[in-house]
Amino acid sequence: MEDQEIIRLYQQRDPNAIQETASKYGAYCKAIAKNIVGNEEDAEECVNDAYWRAWNSIPPNRPRVLSAYLGKITRNLSFDRFRSKCAHKRGGAEVELALEELEECVSGIEDVEQTLDKQELIGVIDAFLDTLPREKCRLFLCRYWYALPVSEIALRFGMTETNVSVTLHRIRGKLKQYLMERGYQP
Amino acid sequence: MKKEYLFELIGQVDERKIAMAGMEMPVKNSTCPAWVWWASAAACLAVVAIAAGSVLWKPIHWQGFASWDQPSEGIIDHQTDRTNHAFQPATDEIHISMGNISINEVEELPDAARIWYDPALYDSVVWDEGDVMTYYGKDLTPGYIPHGLTASPQNPAATVVTDKNGAYVLDTVWLGFYHDYYEDGSPKHTEQVAAKKGFHIMVSKVGQLSDCIYILPEQEVKTSGIGGTEVTFGYRSMPYGPYDPDTHQPSGYYDMYVAEFACDGIEYQIVAEQMQAEEVVKVVASMICGEEVVVDG
Numbered sequence: 001m002e003d004q005e006i007i008r009l010y011q012q013r014d015p016n017a018i019q020e021t022a023s024k025y026g027a028y029c030k031a032i033a034k035n036i037v038g039n040e041e042d043a044e045e046c047v048n049d050a051y052w053r054a055w056n057s058i059p060p061n062r063p064r065v066l067s068a069y070l071g072k073i074t075r076n077l078s079f080d081r082f083r084s085k086c087a088h089k090r091g092g093a094e095v096e097l098a099l100e101e102l103e104e105c106v107s108g109i110e111d112v113e114q115t116l117d118k119q120e121l122i123g124v125i126d127a128f129l130d131t132l133p134r135e136k137c138r139l140f141l142c143r144y145w146y147a148l149p150v151s152e153i154a155l156r157f158g159m160t161e162t163n164v165s166v167t168l169h170r171i172r173g174k175l176k177q178y179l180m181e182r183g184y185q186p
Numbered sequence: 187m188k189k190e191y192l193f194e195l196i197g198q199v200d201e202r203k204i205a206m207a208g209m210e211m212p213v214k215n216s217t218c219p220a221w222v223w224w225a226s227a228a229a230c231l232a233v234v235a236i237a238a239g240s241v242l243w244k245p246i247h248w249q250g251f252a253s254w255d256q257p258s259e260g261i262i263d264h265q266t267d268r269t270n271h272a273f274q275p276a277t278d279e280i281h282i283s284m285g286n287i288s289i290n291e292v293e294e295l296p297d298a299a300r301i302w303y304d305p306a307l308y309d310s311v312v313w314d315e316g317d318v319m320t321y322y323g324k325d326l327t328p329g330y331i332p333h334g335l336t337a338s339p340q341n342p343a344a345t346v347v348t349d350k351n352g353a354y355v356l357d358t359v360w361l362g363f364y365h366d367y368y369e370d371g372s373p374k375h376t377e378q379v380a381a382k383k384g385f386h387i388m389v390s391k392v393g394q395l396s397d398c399i400y401i402l403p404e405q406e407v408k409t410s411g412i413g414g415t416e417v418t419f420g421y422r423s424m425p426y427g428p429y430d431p432d433t434h435q436p437s438g439y440y441d442m443y444v445a446e447f448a449c450d451g452i453e454y455q456i457v458a459e460q461m462q463a464e465e466v467v468k469v470v471a472s473m474i475c476g477e478e479v480v481v482d483g
Contacts, residue, residue, distance in 0.1 A: 002323075002450065002451075003323055004323070063201070064201060064202065064320055065201045065202060065204075065205040065319065065320070065323070067205055068201035068202070068204040068205040069201060071204060072197065072198075072201065072204065075197050076197060079190075079193065079194065079197065083190065095193070098193070099189045099190065099193055100189075102189040102192050102193055103189045105189075105192060106187040106188060106189050106191075106192050107187060118195070121195050122195050122198045122199065125195055125196060125199055126199050126200050126203070129199060129200075129203055134206075134315070134337065134341070135337070137203065137206075137207075138206060138207045141196075141199075141203060141204060141207035142207050144193065144196050145196055145197060145199070145204055145207060146207065158333065184187075185187075
């Protein structure tokens, strides 16, 4: 079913909206969740929660790109779950490695003032991604948005794993520089 | 700033960028519905029967060149892929037999007539990637791009035209994938053959694509079924220069393939130069099925 038709089902409060969403985007959402939470059970729960979050948010929202909208909800829910579990135990989730890599870009110190500028910071990161060539932007998001394993990215982009790692390292360096030039002490 | 916070911030970037990161494989999986699996199984059995009967199998049905059978579903087999590709369906890989692909000889591929739109009646709008994504609802980049080809720096090139009510009268988008580019972004000719190497895709919802003219009458042009979509493949042997000043003979000829199909309300036309037929079929199939397919000779 076309995305517009699925969105129409949500707007008409037709429960088939969830069934159609699951049928079309279930695998997509689950892959995102699994990379973040690291196991099937949690991933499944995050995806089910994401369907209900979508049900409760459309309307009033009308997603421009349904896949990304659902993906974003799933990612947020999965990351929340990952963090809540972190206090007890870690291991198995690809996102841990991605976070370790991102550590290079940040100081690790909480800055209350910067937290207040969240929307502005998102805009800066968006603008930074606009400066990247398309393929590098995709590569960066595959790793740090979708938390895809480096081996998977290498397959998808026809690159070696070393090449992917080096490219990501350079992009992280550029991101850090970009943030600092704009007055953010990451 | 903490790494978790940075990860959270990255999570809030523009949704169009997220979709463009190429994460639509499972989404596109739905364009190859369950019946394809059954059809594949049946077709697979048919292939086994043919092999058992030692029937000679012509590799490609050259429509207009040689005799051919009735075209059938090009996807013939799904084989289990056990690698855990997070964003690919970790189920089966799709196989296509070139034996089921019909290729029609092309007479001419004229450039689409460039219509002049009176600014008093129409508005021109330059689209960026995000606009293209929003309008077409998907990343138009094929799931498979042959080794050695890269995306044009001009991708996606689109200047669309709307009437004063905002209705689109021209919505054609162009994407190129070639072996190399000149500084201005146009595709380079290869050293051996004075022609481009690679392919471009034209898409439109309102149907403003070039008319590919085939040698056979329109009703006799054969299509090939891929993932439930009928695709018209065309071929032309193209001359390239320099031309002999006395005999006017070209330096040689290269292969040009055309593929035309409509999927999800979008018309596609792919023109491939200096590419193998199998590669063209793989590109087309990856656009229809949303994932890389295996083409069996």
